[in-house]
Amino acid sequence: MFTIQIADLVVELNNRFSYVEELCREYKVEGKQPLFSVSATEEEIDEELRISGLSLPRAYAEATCLHRHIARRLSEYGAFLLHSAVISCDGKGYAFAARSGVGKSTHIGLWLKCFGNRARVVNGDKPIMRKDGERFLVYGTPWNGKERLGDNICCEMKALCFLERGETNYIERIGAEEALVRLFSQVYLPEDAVASAETLDLLGEFIGKTQFYLLHCNMEDEAALVAYRGMNKEDEE
Amino acid sequence: MRIKEGFLLREVAGSYIVVATGALTKEFNGIIKLNETGSFLWKKLAENTDTQALAFALTAEYDVSEEDARKDVESFVSLLADAGILEK
Secondary structure (H helix, E strand, C coil), X not given: CEEEEXXXXXXXXXXXXXXXXXXXXXXXXXXXXXXXXXXCCHHHHHHHHHHHCCCCCXXXXXXXXXXXHHHHHHHHHCEEEECCEEEEECCEEEEEECCCCCCHHHHHHHHHHHHHXXXXXXXXXXXXXXXXXXXXXXXXXXXXXXXXXXXXXXXXXXXXXXXXECCCCEEEEECHHHHHHHHHCCECCCCCHHHHHHHHHHHHHHHHHCEEEEEEECCCCHHHHHHHHHHHHHHHC | XXXXXXXXXXXXXXXXXXXXXXXXXXXXXXXXXXCHHHHHHXXXXXXXXXXXXXXXXXXXXXCCCHHHHHHHHHHHHHHHHHXXXXXX
């Protein structure tokens, strides 16, 4: 058993395997009272292995189950999980969402290359968005994708950009209605009806407070520059 | 007929969105997006009703002829029935 602080929430994890504790090492805290506690049963771990269809180690499946248990509770604290890769640049968070295989990780890699120490990966796979007054903050989590990109950091959200592969690089602003449909396929929606309703309401607020873009991009450095300029254009005008 | 237990209709950023909750998430994933009329009929279908009552409710609420209301209701209901959303 150990305690972590994730998105400024203190959570106790009752684990069977040491893998999840190693995964969470940057998030461990001591002497803090947890808000809630999560654990995974043997049956859940079996089910997780069956659904994945892969021969994963049980310890890995346990980590996924515990993660889901945390995700289910987030709406109570004004937060939700968004499948995306998030980079902070000059202290502002830029989230990139796409179907797997489009190249989110590659794209944030281009940002690191182009912007040097102005940029830092918040999380490569499953960051948490949390409401903070009139704005949303994005937080790193221990679940940061197979490349293990990201740190235990937090920043204010600037924009969310959906990625699509293209021959040339160009970016366009998209409206709430299109953003909504694209966003839904990347958000973890709890099964519980109350938590689901809370999450939907949060998404409504998130949509109202976030700028959304669609970037058609290739794998060249220019893609990061086009994305950055596109998402900062309105500040200059 | 009525809508199966477990669907949740919510207005999100000006759009009407339906998602499945609880055990229904095993059968339905993804979202259903409704227009205003769709959401009006959806709410009526939370209670047991029939096409005639729905068409009547539609004419009472919106400026629409009886015939158009009946057609709209029939096509909406058959869409829902085909998607396995209704129970008898």
